[in-house]
Amino acid sequence: xxxxxxxxxxxxxxxxxxxxxxxxxxxxxxxxxxxxxxxxxxxxxxxxxxxxxxxxxxxxxxxxxxxxxxxxxxxxxxxxxxxxxxxxxxxxxxxxxxxxxxxxxxxxxxxxxxxxxxxxxxxxxxxxxxxxxxxxxxxxxxxxxxxxxxxxxxxxxxxxxxxxxxxxx
Amino acid sequence: xxxxxxxxxxxxxxxxxxxxxxxxxxxxxxxxxxxxxxxxxxxxxxxxxxxxxxxxxxxxxxxxxxxxxxxxxxxxxxxxxxxxxxxxxxxxxxxxxxxxxxxxxxxxxxxxxxxxxxxxxxxxxxxxxxxxxxxxxxxxxxxxxxxxxxxxxxxxxxxxxxxxxxxxxxxxxxxxxxxxxxxxxxxxxxxxxxxxxxxxxxxxxxxxxxxxxxxxxxxxxxxxxxxxxxxxxxxxxxxxxxxxxxxxxxxxxxxxxxxxxxxxxxxxxxxxxxxxxxxxxxxxxxxxxxxxxxxxx
Numbered sequence: 232x233x234x235x236x237x238x239x240x241x242x243x244x245x246x247x248x249x250x251x252x253x254x255x256x257x258x259x260x261x262x263x264x265x266x267x268x269x270x271x272x273x274x275x276x277x278x279x280x281x282x283x284x285x286x287x288x289x290x291x292x293x294x295x296x297x298x299x300x301x302x303x304x305x306x307x308x309x310x311x312x313x314x315x316x317x318x319x320x321x322x323x324x325x326x327x328x329x330x331x332x333x334x335x336x337x338x339x340x341x342x343x344x345x346x347x348x349x350x351x352x353x354x355x356x357x358x359x360x361x362x363x364x365x366x367x368x369x370x371x372x373x374x375x376x377x378x379x380x381x382x383x384x385x386x387x388x389x390x391x392x393x394x395x396x397x398x399x400x
Numbered sequence: 401x402x403x404x405x406x407x408x409x410x411x412x413x414x415x416x417x418x419x420x421x422x423x424x425x426x427x428x429x430x431x432x433x434x435x436x437x438x439x440x441x442x443x444x445x446x447x448x449x450x451x452x453x454x455x456x457x458x459x460x461x462x463x464x465x466x467x468x469x470x471x472x473x474x475x476x477x478x479x480x481x482x483x484x485x486x487x488x489x490x491x492x493x494x495x496x497x498x499x500x501x502x503x504x505x506x507x508x509x510x511x512x513x514x515x516x517x518x519x520x521x522x523x524x525x526x527x528x529x530x531x532x533x534x535x536x537x538x539x540x541x542x543x544x545x546x547x548x549x550x551x552x553x554x555x556x557x558x559x560x561x562x563x564x565x566x567x568x569x570x571x572x573x574x575x576x577x578x579x580x581x582x583x584x585x586x587x588x589x590x591x592x593x594x595x596x597x598x599x600x601x602x603x604x605x606x607x608x609x610x611x612x613x614x615x616x617x618x619x620x621x622x623x624x625x626x627x628x629x630x631x632x633x634x635x636x637x638x639x640x641x642x643x644x645x646x647x648x649x650x651x652x653x654x655x656x657x658x659x660x661x662x663x664x665x666x667x668x669x670x671x672x673x674x675x676x677x678x679x680x681x682x683x684x685x686x687x688x689x690x691x692x693x694x695x696x697x
Binding site: 261262263264265266267268269270271272273274275276277294295296298299300302303307308309310311312313314315316317318321322324325357358360361362363365366367368370371372375 | 461665
C-alpha cells in the first residue's frame with residue numbers, strides 16, 4: 232500500500248518510468264537497425280521522439296543530464312557525426328527547462344508545439360553539420376520533420392501508456 | 401498539464417546542490433558533444449573504433465531481421481516459382497540453343513581481345529572480389545547515406561575497397577570492424593566517383609545528391625552535352641573502382657550538369673560484392689639515401 236510518508240533519504244519513489252524511459256528511448260534510436268537500405272532520409276528520429284515524449288509528459292522520468300548519454304548512443308547508430316545528438320538533444324532539454332519556467336502550466340497543444348520546434352531544430356541543425364550545404368536533401372528533410380511532428384502525439388501517448396501505473400501528481 | 405517539476409527543491413542544501421549538479425552535468429555534456437562534433441567534422445574517421453565496436457553488437461540484430469525480411473518477402477515468389485518452373489524450363493532450353501552461336505562468337509572475340517591486350521602489354525589492374533556479403537541496415541534517419549555490411553576484417557575487408565553488385569556500383573568501405581564494416585554509398589552527398597560516358601568515353605564526375613540521385617559533371621574542359629539516357633560507367637581513374645562498372649543513367653539535364661539515376665538499387669540486391677581496389681596503392685617512394693658523398697670518396 233502506498234503511504235503518504237516519504238522517507239528522508241529517498242525523496243522520489245522508484246517508478247516504472249525510471250527504467251522504461253531510457254530503455255524506450257534507446258530502442259527508439261535502434262529503429263535504424265531495421266533492414267532497409269534508404270536512398271533518402273525517410274525514417275523519423277524515433278529516439279528523439281521518445282525523448283521529447285518523456286520529457287514533456289513525464290518530466291520527472293528523464294533527468295536533464297540524461298540527454299547526453301542517450302544522445303551518444305543515438306550517434307552510434309544514426310550515421311550522424313558523433314556528438315551531434317549529444318549536443319542538440321541537450322540543448323533541447325535546456326531550452327525546454329527554460330521555457331518551463333515561463334509557461335508554468337502547459338497544455339497538450341503547447342507540448343506539441345514545443346516538440347515540433349525541438350524536432351525541427353534537431354533535424355535542421357543535424358543536416359547542417361552532417362551534409363554539405365549543396366546536398367539536395369531539403370525536400371526529404373521537410374517531409375521528415377512534418378512526419379516526425381505528426382508522430383509526436385503517438386510517442387507521447389506511448390510514454391503515458393508505458394508509465395500508466397504511476398499516479399500523476 | 402500541471403507544472404512538470406518543482407524547480408526549487410526546498411531548503412535542503414543537499415537537494416539544491418543535486419539539482420545544480422544535474423545542470424552542470426548537462427551543460428558540460430553538451431560542451432563535450434560540441435567538441436566531439438568539431439573533431440568528427442574535421443576528421444570523419446576519428447571515432448571509427450568506437451563506432452565499429454558498437455556496430456559489432458548491433459549488426460547481428462540487423463542481420464537476423466534482414467534474414468527474416470528476406471524469408472517473408474521471398475515466400476510468395478517461391479510458391480509461384482514452383483508452379484511456373486516447367487514452362488520456364490522449356491523456354492530456357494530454347495533460349496540456350498539460340499544463344500549457343502552467340503556464345504561461340506563471344507568466346508572467339510574474347511580470345512582475340514586477350515591476345516591483342518597481351519601484344520600491347522597493357523597492365524591490367526586486379527578486380528578480384530574479396531567477399532560477398534549483405535548490406536543489412538542503413539542510416540535511414542540521417543541525411544548521410546551509410547550502410548552496414550555484415551563482413552569485416554576477419555573476412556579480409558579493408559578500408560577503401562569498392563563495393564558493387566552485378567547491376568552496378570554501390571559504394572566504398574569507409575570503416576572496418578572485425579565482423580562489420582560501414583559503406584559510404586555513392587548517393588551520399590560527399591561521394592565522388594570518376595566515370596566516363598559509354599557513348600564516347602567523355603570523362604565526368606558522379607557526385608551524390610543525397611536524395612537517391614547523382615549529379616554528373618563533365619571532368620574535361622568541354623561542356624558535357626548530356627542527353628537523357630546517357631549511360632555512365634566507372635573509368636578506373638584514381639585506381640579505386642575498376643573500369644566499366646555501371647554507375648548511372650541520365651534522367652534529366654540541368655545546365656552544364658545532369659541528374660542521373662544510379663544503376664544499382666542497394667535495397668533490392670541480394671549480395672554486395674566487395675572488391676580489391678583496382679590498382680593497389682603504390683609502394684611508398686624510397687627515401688633518398690643521403691650517402692652520395694661517402695660513395696664519392
